[in-house]
Amino acid sequence: MLTTVRDFFTRTRGVNSPDRMDVLTYAYLIIGTLVMFGPVLWLILSSFKDINEITRFPPRLLPYRQQTVEVMGYDEPLPVFNVTMEDGSVRTLARARRVGIEAQMVDPAAPEEIIRVNINTMTPVEAVFFSFDNYMRGVERFDFVRYFWNTLVVTVVATILTLFVNSMAAFALSKYKFPGSNAIFLTMIATLLVPLSVILVPLLLVITQIGWFNSLIGLIIPTIATPTGVFLLRQYMLTIPDELLESARLDGASEWRIYLQVILPLARPALAVLAIFSVMWRWNDFLWPLVVLQNSDFFTLQVGLNSFRGELQTQWDLVLAMTVLTALPVTIVFAFLQKYITTGIATTGMK
Amino acid sequence: MESKQRLKIHHTPFETVYNAVVDALDFVLRPLQKRIGQRNMAYVFVLPNVAIFVIFVLFPMLMNFYYAFTGGSNIFPDQRPFVGLQNFETIFSCTDYTNPNTCREDLFWKAAFNTFGFVVFQVGGMVVISLITALALNRKIRARAFFRSVFFYPVLLSPVVVALIWRWVLQNDGLMNGVLVGLGADRVPFLTNPDWARFWVIFISVWSQMGFYTLILLAGLQSIPHELYEAGEIDGANPWQTFWGITLPLLMPTMLVVLVLSLIRAVQVFDQVYAFTNGGPGTATTYMIQYIYLTAFAGRGNQYGLAAAASVILAVVLLVFTLLQLRAGRQSELSV
Missing domain, CATH: 1.10.3720.10 (MetI-like)
Known part of the structure; x- marks a missing residue:
């Protein structure tokens, strides 16, 4: 270890140097690139996030947005969730309304039927989305x-x-x-x-x-x-x-x-x-x-x-x-x- | 020479316009030269710079010296009472100079101690990291231009932008704490803990300026003649000996430039910290210029006299440092 560190200080261009020095150099430069440019990249990525994502902890790398779907009979697009049903299967449903800990869900394909589920069984369906809203x-x-x-x-x-x-x-x-x-x-x-x-x-x-x-x-x-x-x-x-x-x-x-x-x-x-x-x-x-x-x-x-x-x-x-x-x-x-x-x-x- | 010849051979539109402007100026100014003589034209050339320099640098500097001996909160010098050395007495009235809390003007001494610590660690870190980076970039590597640009890019960012980028990364719910929690550790109050705040102030200062010094050191490394390394190799010098025997001594003049430049900038640290921690938490990152700024303009009742006295002290300290450095530089030149 000590000799590696020592060699690091002693390399010069044009002098034959062992390969591990190259490895160390590239490792230093790549970590350096991360430290120098990472925070800037993080700033740029964060600027495209909506307020929910901004305040989320721990933060996620990319900006996400919940998917919405147009459903017949509803004026506004509805947010989409993956719902774990009682039999263990997972269905993708749109949320029409939320009442306490219960949500009224509809299947976009068959919007007539209302399915009541516990909100703990649902996770939002999200996709990467760069928003210029900010x-x-x-x-x-x-x-x-x-x-x-x-x-x-x-x-x-x-x-x-x-x-x-x-x-x-x-x-x-x-x-x-x-x-x-x-x-x-x-x-x-x-x-x-x-x-x-x-x-x-x-x-x-x-x-x-x-x-x-x-x-x-x-x-x-x-x-x-x-x-x-x-x-x-x-x-x-x-x-x-x-x-x-x-x-x-x-x-x-x-x-x-x-x-x-x-x-x-x-x-x-x-x-x-x-x-x-x-x-x-x-x-x-x-x-x-x-x-x-x-x-x-x-x-x-x-x-x-x-x-x-x-x-x-x-x-x-x-x-x-x-x-x-x-x-x-x-x-x-x-x-x-x-x-x-x-x-x-x-x-x-x-x- | 080359550009002059090109100028004569073919004229771009810019050159045509430029030459026309030169002719016009020449027509107007030739009589002036006839009147005052060719030699005295030097005064005409130097006049604009000297005038601006005298009005906006030299005169304020002398005024500042005068302000240091006056009191009150009025900015106009004729309405400021002369108080002699009172401002300096205020600053220097301490029971124990090693403990800022025993001083009447405790903020000055806190700022002085903070600045000293900042200068030592920031300049030290800057020189070491810039040197390592320059050595890495001086090797035979792929994409050298890319890496050089990556390290230089933050130099171009403004202090406010740098401060906001790092506040965002280091805030309580920020990326850094997210990574720590992801690794199973606890969150760290990076910006509200005095020691961490001091560390990060130094870190972002090095982060944002090291690219500049790396470039200067890289130029210094590349100007070392190659034959010296070949001679060293023939003599069987190991890399460690090569570094201490050839690279470092020949890089010394460049290192001295880097040291002086980074030292001057470190003592003057202000804007980045102002936007990053605003001197906090408490007074943990309040440095000298911020003390002057606070005392004169913000929050401390326009005590221009006190601020001016502090800046006179700062200028004297800087002057002493520079003279010492010049002497050290001259001595090392003599010994070589």
Whole structure:
């Protein structure tokens, strides 16, 4: 056992390793997959269950629904049960009425005759059924489209502004020597450590004074001068040879043209990574929107979902469905772009 | 270089529009460059970022420092009485610093102890699990891209979504208790028992972030030159020696990055826990940022001064940690 554990830490790609190491690796990865994705899958499955299934304990994996049948002479479809008769045989009957511990059953094929049975002898006939009912009722109270739109606006606008503002600063800090450049760079890096949450109170004051309290712009602007972005882009731009700039200048290009047509295209890999980070930060941001946004018209998905959960407390059926909706956009984006996102972060990301 | 050449050879519609915008901007901004000179254009480029940074980061930071020495519940600084060190005295008035209950501001100390415990176990767990996962993904395996994505996927989920997923799994009638009962055990009050709540807060935090650090470590592992392993094999090194002698030392710079990043994030833990346990049960999972948030905005009467003082203390602690880490990093560089 100990040697297996030891070997686990010591394997490397390309070195011949015993087969049991492969077994251990795959076992780890499969258990890992279960732990990472199982809870998400459980959330998705649960969101399709009706309230009876949601509160059922112990829970069942798949959503079920009791079968119903149309019976002649009854307006509503009747629920179907398997009934163990007195002679031990099992019949499938529809329940017409329930009186105390006794139920009046009918055979769908012969609806005239009423069969009285004890309710302890019957078990419901169920089939797997994915119900969108929770989603339908959920969106009546959770303004998904509005929250989604707000979040999208914040994410897209903040990301575009971040890319421009940060890359301009990174260009200046990597390709020019001017008095104060070091001071600017070092001050920014020093604040990398200080969480936004620590300056929450005065920042709120600034936003209120400008008149941006409870608005999307108040959410966007304070976050766009990210030190991380400046740092990442500056380090990348340092690798762009200065000769390129010089030859562009000799051709009569202005500094703006050099920035837009030489630097930005060459910095595309770093810009892509910053874009990924920026989208992740903005889409999932919670504390700052929670403080700035008061009116639900401006809520982002995260704040909206949190307040929806707060209002409904234990109404899990609706909360689960809305949680799935909230997670859906990132999941779709990830499904299409997962290769770029994972390799992008791994290669240029944080090195 | 490649992209520049492509730009010249054929123009996509996007490039055509982009070039037109560049021409227009150039036409407008060229006079500016003529006026202030080519060298001074650097200031123009750096200005937007610096302006936003000063207004929304640096100025609030200095203001926060000032707030820490004022009292009252008014947010406007001119209407806040200057109280000197009173906020700090409130925080530091304890009869016994190892026991939060003897402190006047007991919640601060509870939050401080909780944060310390969280940071130690969360960062420790994060580094170990990310390393194991990166090592597993670095082997010759089928479907590497699939597994890599699976471990990374929770990174993209928002804190509120992560919190709700795990509340649903861990609630009293939830999946986890269903499995336990199915196995013949008793239900466990995962979210109402302080120790279990602390455990699960750390667990979901690692669960939701480990994919990011795994990717960074994986990149570090893949950048280790292959010849070193071949040389090790020729020298007859066993796998254990290879790991300690080659993999780990060469992975150290990456490990340091992971350590610093995860440490900074762990100290700042807030939103996930806020939506998951809301600091409870009791104060079992109330951490520093939540203390600041509660004191300033929710439930504790807008004590901005006290909250600001707490954040100044937090910033100082973070600064000391960083300096120590930088020194440790420099020393290890020197010794190599």
